[in-house]
Amino acid sequence: MKDIEIYCHNTHSKHxxxxxxxxxxxxxxxNIELENTVCGAIVNHQVRELSFCVVKxxxxxxxxxxxxxxxxxxxxxxxxxxxxxxxxxFPHVSLRIRKGxxxxxxxxxxxxxxxxxxxDIMLIRKEMQKLIDNDIPFxxxxxLTENAVEHLMKEGLEEKAQLFEQKGHLFTxxxxxxxxxxxxxxxxxPSTGYISNFGLELYYDGILLRIPDPGNFKELLxxxxxxxxxxxxxxxxxxxxxxxxxxxxxxxxxxLQKKGGYIIKISEA
Numbered sequence: 001m002k003d004i005e006i007y008c009h010n011t012h013s014k015h016x017x018x019x020x021x022x023x024x025x026x027x028x029x030x031n032i033e034l035e036n037t038v039c040g041a042i043v044n045h046q047v048r049e050l051s052f053c054v055v056k057x058x059x060x061x062x063x064x065x066x067x068x069x070x071x072x073x074x075x076x077x078x079x080x081x082x083x084x085x086x087x088x089x090f091p092h093v094s095l096r097i098r099k100g101x102x103x104x105x106x107x108x109x110x111x112x113x114x115x116x117x118x119x120d121i122m123l124i125r126k127e128m129q130k131l132i133d134n135d136i137p138f139x140x141x142x143x144l145t146e147n148a149v150e151h152l153m154k155e156g157l158e159e160k161a162q163l164f165e166q167k168g169h170l171f172t173x174x175x176x177x178x179x180x181x182x183x184x185x186x187x188x189x190p191s192t193g194y195i196s197n198f199g200l201e202l203y204y205d206g207i208l209l210r211i212p213d214p215g216n217f218k219e220l221l222x223x224x225x226x227x228x229x230x231x232x233x234x235x236x237x238x239x240x241x242x243x244x245x246x247x248x249x250x251x252x253x254x255x256l257q258k259k260g261g262y263i264i265k266i267s268e269a
Contacts (some may be wrong), residue, residue, distance in 0.1 A: 002019045003018060004055065004056065004057055007029055010032055010034075010061060011030055023050045024205070027050065036070075040062070040073055041063065045059075049073070051190065066217065075211055076197070077194065078195055078209065079105070080184065081131050084127075093110065094111055097209075099233050102226050105211075105220035106233075119226050126150045128200070137192075140175050144170065145171060148172040148181075157182065162252075162253075166253075177192070197218065199211075
């Protein structure tokens with residue numbers, strides 16, 4: 001088997017590995033230790049997850065969950081865990097991640113049929129912690145787009161399915177947590193066990209997903225109430241629904257039908 005030379009920025013040294021060695025294997029072999037958990041690497045100036053396998057000479061710099069790209073991976077993974085927990089406890093409810101606010105992410109549960117309560121939040125939080133404790137891997141799979149669309153439709157993710165149909169690509173990548181599939185615009189952590197801290201609480205008529213402070217992962221970021229900003233976001237949501245462009249796929253449909261000018265004129269009226 002052919003050997004590949006890599007330069008590791010963290011150790012300031014060159015190393016040789018068999019072609020196809022993963023970043024996870026390299027980080028363990030080099031005993032990379034950072035302030036927080038190593039979760040990815042910048043490879044030739046591109047962000048890669050630890051499952052990435054090197055087949056050519058590379059410049060590699062490992063980063064942890066506190067790195068800007070690391071915290072993004074952490075948040076995406078945490079959102080997937082929240083999605084899986086909601087699916088398990090409330091199968092007929094749809095989770096929508098609406099916006100970043102109060103140093104966290106505001107989430108809505110549509111189709112719930114009643115007001116959320118503190119016991120509901122506790123149930124979801126308990127299920128999330130169970131998934132984290134089980135250290136389940138996030139598996140990335142490349143699928144034919146038509147198969148990915150079929151899977152997303154089955155999961156009730158019609159808007160994402162419509163986006164893939166509009167893109168016109170032959171293949172699509174989905175992440176899987178057990179049998180549950182979803183799409184994220186960016187990489188995830190290797191497994192649920194990489195999540196070390198999170199918060200979940202009632203926030204107006206939804207949920208606030210709280211994330212750790214990158215400077216101290218043992219502490220969560222403060223979550224001040226931002227009522228005026230929340231009201232502005234809600235007004236924006238209401239107008240988007242009135243115009244029928246509350247999703248990117250709906251907006252794309254107007255553009256594909258040459259009706260983009262109609263949306264612009266109404267928006268500016």
